[in-house]
Amino acid sequence: MRALTEPEIRAAFVNASRREAAQAVLPDLDAMEWSALEVLGWRDPKRPLLAYVVLVGDVGDEDDEGAARAVLLRPAAESAGAPRRRKVCSWCQDITETEDVTMYVARRAGAAGRAGSTVGTLICTDFSCSRNVRRAPTPMEVGAASAQDRAWWTQQRVDELRLRSLAFLGHVLAGDEG
Structure with a gap:
């Protein structure tokens, strides 16, 4: 991933209001090892029920190849008292890190999102996917x-x-198309 700036990230949100993007607490961008990231993700330290992920790449529109896109996420509520099950992150699919995976839900972009449409996926709780895919493979793998x-x-x-x-x-x- 190329190095991103704070204004670039704030302007990149596809499913958040300007106010939500402005209020996002960003990580220390100067401390990032950008060459070792495919996914920049973090939980908001001031609002733990908010998380963010920034991706750079082509999502089907030739005009946006290399554009940064940021997504506001919320962890899905877990059933109280239910045992925490092992899960596999749908992004990195790391088989060694199955304890700390969360279902994150994102409001879709555009009118669909404003109408309440969401999409969810299992992601490493701490967004360690870029590190996980670079770990040494196990003999089992x-x-x-x-x-x-x-x-x-x-x-x-x-x-x-x-x-x-x-x-x-x-x-x-895809919510922006409707």
Whole structure:
């Protein structure tokens, strides 16, 4: 992911009002290791029931290739007293991090979102997907693969994270078509 600025992120929200975008508490952008990110995501420290994710990439419109898009998310309410189940993040699909995955829900863009239409997906609670896809593969995942094969496997995971996260963004934006 390329380095993004605060004004660029605030202007990139596709499913938030100007007020919501202006009130978002952004992470320390200077501390980001941009080259190791496909997904920039964080929970709002002042409002823990809000989370944000920023993606850069093509979502079907040739004019927006490389454009930053930000999405306002809310964690879905969990049933009180229900045991927490292991889940797999639908973006990074990391099989070793199954304890800390949350169902996040995003209001769709445009009129559909204003009418209450939402879309949800399971994502790592702390948005660690970019780190997870870069971890060393386990023997269960790749067996006794060579270093070259392991590097290929890691790059595949990085590419698939980009595709799956951008597909989610496409679902959020699909609300703007109606």
